[in-house]
Amino acid sequence: MTDSQLKEDKNMGTEMGTEIGTEVKQADNASGIIESGQPVFQAKDFNLWYADNHALQNINLTFSENEISAIIGPSGCGKSTFIKALNRMVELVPIVRTEGHILYRGDNIFDKKMTVEELRTKVGMVFQNPNPFPKSIYDNVAYGARVHGIKKKKILDQIVEKSLRGAAIWDEVKDRLNQNAYGLSGGQQQRVCIARALAIEPDVILMDEPTSALDPISTTKIEDLIQQLSKDYSIVVVTHNMQQAARVSDKTAFFYQGYVVEHDDTSAIFENPKDKRTEDYVSGRFG
Amino acid sequence: MADYNIQEMVQKNKNNKRTKIVEKSIPIILFLITCISILTTIGILYTLISETFIFFTRVSFIDFITDTEWNAFSSDPSWGIISLIMGTLKIVVIAILVAIPIGLGAAIYLSEYATDRTRRTIKPILEILAGIPTVVYGTFAITFVTPLIRGIFPEVNLYNAISPGVVVGIMIVPMIASLSEDAMSSVPNTTREGSLGLGATRLETVFKVIIPAAASGIISSFVLGISRAIGETMIVSIAAGSTPNASLDIRESLQTMTGFIVQVTSGDASYGTDLYYSLYAVGMTLFLFTLVMNMISQWITRRFKEEY
Numbered sequence: 001m002t003d004s005q006l007k008e009d010k011n012m013g014t015e016m017g018t019e020i021g022t023e024v025k026q027a028d029n030a031s032g033i034i035e036s037g038q039p040v041f042q043a044k045d046f047n048l049w050y051a052d053n054h055a056l057q058n059i060n061l062t063f064s065e066n067e068i069s070a071i072i073g074p075s076g077c078g079k080s081t082f083i084k085a086l087n088r089m090v091e092l093v094p095i096v097r098t099e100g101h102i103l104y105r106g107d108n109i110f111d112k113k114m115t116v117e118e119l120r121t122k123v124g125m126v127f128q129n130p131n132p133f134p135k136s137i138y139d140n141v142a143y144g145a146r147v148h149g150i151k152k153k154k155i156l157d158q159i160v161e162k163s164l165r166g167a168a169i170w171d172e173v174k175d176r177l178n179q180n181a182y183g184l185s186g187g188q189q190q191r192v193c194i195a196r197a198l199a200i201e202p203d204v205i206l207m208d209e210p211t212s213a214l215d216p217i218s219t220t221k222i223e224d225l226i227q228q229l230s231k232d233y234s235i236v237v238v239t240h241n242m243q244q245a246a247r248v249s250d251k252t253a254f255f256y257q258g259y260v261v262e263h264d265d266t267s268a269i270f271e272n273p274k275d276k277r278t279e280d281y282v283s284g285r286f287g
Numbered sequence: 288m289a290d291y292n293i294q295e296m297v298q299k300n301k302n303n304k305r306t307k308i309v310e311k312s313i314p315i316i317l318f319l320i321t322c323i324s325i326l327t328t329i330g331i332l333y334t335l336i337s338e339t340f341i342f343f344t345r346v347s348f349i350d351f352i353t354d355t356e357w358n359a360f361s362s363d364p365s366w367g368i369i370s371l372i373m374g375t376l377k378i379v380v381i382a383i384l385v386a387i388p389i390g391l392g393a394a395i396y397l398s399e400y401a402t403d404r405t406r407r408t409i410k411p412i413l414e415i416l417a418g419i420p421t422v423v424y425g426t427f428a429i430t431f432v433t434p435l436i437r438g439i440f441p442e443v444n445l446y447n448a449i450s451p452g453v454v455v456g457i458m459i460v461p462m463i464a465s466l467s468e469d470a471m472s473s474v475p476n477t478t479r480e481g482s483l484g485l486g487a488t489r490l491e492t493v494f495k496v497i498i499p500a501a502a503s504g505i506i507s508s509f510v511l512g513i514s515r516a517i518g519e520t521m522i523v524s525i526a527a528g529s530t531p532n533a534s535l536d537i538r539e540s541l542q543t544m545t546g547f548i549v550q551v552t553s554g555d556a557s558y559g560t561d562l563y564y565s566l567y568a569v570g571m572t573l574f575l576f577t578l579v580m581n582m583i584s585q586w587i588t589r590r591f592k593e594e595y
């Protein structure tokens with residue numbers, strides 16, 4: 001997809017409300033035309049190096065409101081690096097250097113005036129392996145709220161219930177909120193981690209291969225959940241499972257060797273790819 | 288066709304008699320070696336307990352635990368162990384007050400903030416500190432720390448609890464720092480990321496996730512440090528004095544359980560006297576203290592064990 005098309009998308013979706021936006025989007029999905037909301041993330045000539053390794057090269061990408069964007073590509077293509085750049089988690093690696101901009105709702109995330117904590121409060125993340133804290137389920141979900149100064153038990157109770165319901169795991173854990181989250185199955189742990197991210201009511205949720213460590217049944221549950229969540233959140237999901245990208249996402253970006261090869265409606269990427277490499281990858285010829 | 292056959296050679300090697308004998312006998316030898324340490328422990332315990340019993344046939348057990356005076360060398364001796372226990376406790380409390388903040392602070396810095404290079408430089412240096420002989424620490428206490436303290440607070444006695452307490456604390460810092468750092472470093476990075484990803488700062492992550500997750504390792508490092516301080520002998524013999532007393536005054540000369548044992552064994556306690564048997568009673572008390580500490584440590588490790 002070209003830049004001008006992206007800009008159109010942005011303008012068309014500006015006034016649309018969440019509910020309507022979702023419906024229109026789904027209806028139009030079939031016909032292959034997408035009307036998107038406002039851009040949430042815009043990468044502009046973004047480059048990233050691990051020491052001398054130029055891992056991301058001139059990335060220009062826009063993710064829009066209430067959309068599920070998938071990032072696919074073979075191992076080492078930079079997809080995980082890119083999603084981690086969106087909430088600056090990538091900076092935990094000390095040798096990382098970046099150039100260019102990533103705008104979150106119009107503000108450059110690398111600007112001094114936006115702290116990483118602020119950014120990460122708005123942009124939640126779900127990781128590749130379920131990583132609950134070695135605490136009770138309740139404390140896991142309440143963690144973010146507590147860190148940000150919410151102490152009232154009554155409010156925390158509400159937050160925990162709402163988030164666990166949002167992550168479709170309330171019924172499974174409501175009777176054992178005080179038990180250690182490590183006692184749950186992998187799929188349940190991952191949903192608790194999603195609940196933990198939802199608890200601070202972020203704007204965007206980044207998911208870095210959220211089902212790669214899970215069994216097929218848990219994977220289906222998480223995929224259903226991702227679709228439900230897209231009503232209220234913008235979601236970016238990295239996956240190396242192409243079927244997953246096809247099943248859950250509205251738009252798909254194909255990364256290859258640090259470049260964005262193609263970014264388009266998911267249906268277009270899978271049925272009618274413009275680039276030969278995309279076609280080879282989605283048809284399983286490499287990757 | 289090669290002029291050797293691997294399978295044949297393997298077979299031949301397997302049938303070698305010497306290999307067979309060695310394979311069979313080594314486990315037995317290793318078992319006997321393991322028994323040595325167990326037998327030694329049993330032997331020491333037996334001596335300790337039997338001699339302690341003899342002591343209590345001569346001295347009332349009630350006096351031993353209720354009397355507040357310990358005066359072993361007088362013609363009318365009193366055997367109130369509380370004086371020696373108080374001496375030990377004063378040293379231990381001061382040592383722990385010094386060692387925990389410094390040790391834990393160093394551990395937090397090394398595991399959460401330091402770059403790899405800094406960690407690789409600092410940790411070995413810290414561990415050298417653990418290798419300094421305690422007699423050197425003792426000399427350091429009496430020739431450097433004591434004058435320093437007396438320079439600031441002139442009312443402090445030449446022999447006091449502060450100086451050896453602080454130095455014992457310094458001695459156990461590396462142990463606490465190193466063990467706590469290990470515990471914190473073994474908390475997986477994904478846990479850290481989980482917290483940072485929710486917008487928590489590094490410091491919040493350290494105190495709300497990493498330290499609770501590493502609690503078992505950290506607390507058992509404290510307990511081991513306390514055990515070490517209870518058993519420490521040389522520093523207190525040199526710098527704490529030899530006046531048993533049950534007071535809480537840390538400025539005054541005192542004697543610890545270990546200090547008493549050194550004083551008696553380096554003097555001339557003749558076999559069969561009350562003084563001789565008192566060594567075992569004090570040794571037994573000391574043993575019980577460290578045993579309890581070890582049990583606490585094991586209990587904590589089990590109780591707070593976190594699986595990642």
